[in-house]
Amino acid sequence: MTEQSFADRVSRWYEQNARDLPWRGPDVSPWAILVSEVMLQQTPVVRVLPVWEAWLARWPVPAALAAESPADAIRMWGRLGYPRRAVRLHECAVALVDRHGGEVPDRLDQLLALPGVGTYTARAVAAFAFGQRHPVVDTNVRRVVARAVAGEPDAGPTTRPADLVATEELLPVEPAAAALASAAFMELGAVVCTARSPRCAVCPVEPVCAWRASGQEAPTGPTRRPQRYAGTDRQVRGLLLAVLREATGPVPRPRLDQVWADDVQRSRALAGLVTDGLVEPAGEAAYRLVGDAPAPAGQPLT
DNA sequence: CACACGTGGAG
DNA sequence: TCTCCAAGTGT
Structure with missing residues (x-):
């Protein structure tokens, strides 16, 4: 062969x-x-x-x-x-x-x-x-x-x-x-x-x-490290991004705060999204997807 | 080289 | 339920 x-x-x-x-x-x-x-x-x-x-x-x-x-x-x-x-x-x-x-x-x-x-x-x-x-x-x-x-x-x-x-x-x-x-x-x-x-x-x-x-020896279990997800920054990032994705512009910080209780972890996840070029600050206390439209003039963020 | 990085379906 | 994993890349 x-x-x-x-x-x-x-x-x-x-x-x-x-x-x-x-x-x-x-x-x-x-x-x-x-x-x-x-x-x-x-x-x-x-x-x-x-x-x-x-x-x-x-x-x-x-x-x-x-x-x-x-x-x-x-x-x-x-x-x-x-x-x-x-x-x-x-x-x-x-x-x-x-x-x-x-x-x-x-x-x-x-x-x-x-x-x-x-x-x-x-x-x-x-x-x-x-x-x-x-x-x-x-x-x-x-x-x-x-x-x-x-x-x-x-x-x-x-x-x-x-x-x-x-x-x-x-x-x-x-x-x-x-x-x-x-x-x-x-x-x-x-x-x-x-x-x-x-x-x-x-x-x-x-x-x-x-x-x-050679007898087809069985695969020896997972080759990779277990990839945990629940409770990780990854999950929190996903939750934050889901909100931002479905919004039409800037999202007020309070609304993002609702997705995860732990302040430290939530802030870290949001900062990570900013670092990675996915999200950016929009005004004093709001965030939006990078390059997304600004808030409509005269419209309060909710 | 190890680790971070999303999501949802199959077994 | 819970684990495994699906055409990897960047740091």
């Missing part, structure tokens, strides 16, 4: 079984693909779908988003989670206008320099939008390679340079075929070689899987 035929097996399976996701269409712009990649960071496909559609309908090109305020981006982001991504995507649109004539660049180094675009996203855009040959390594790919190639139950907690090398060695030489293989690896990890209950019975590489061959 050569590396090449591994990619071939997965690619052929992908061509027959890939989900019909809108950002995979033939006429999807690099900008639309970039938006999808950012939204999909740590976020399930089903939740991204409607937001992606609405986002691209309103901002079909980077310049359209760049011309509006971060507040609009934060609202459009809805409840996707990690709303800093919305701010970064807005910053990214501004950068695209400023530095790249409003276009998404096709060079990896230029993509990496964009706000919110890291190792994964830069390579995903270079491969899926421009057909270049780069290893595209996300959590799905790392799991597939760890199991099928290395014979381990799971991948390590973070992406390391070695992961990129190992994945690159699996890619076909021809760029378009490599990009297809990358999409196929990700899809396999997403729907077949899943974290908890892998569906080995329908896996196209089951016959050559090193993990299966």
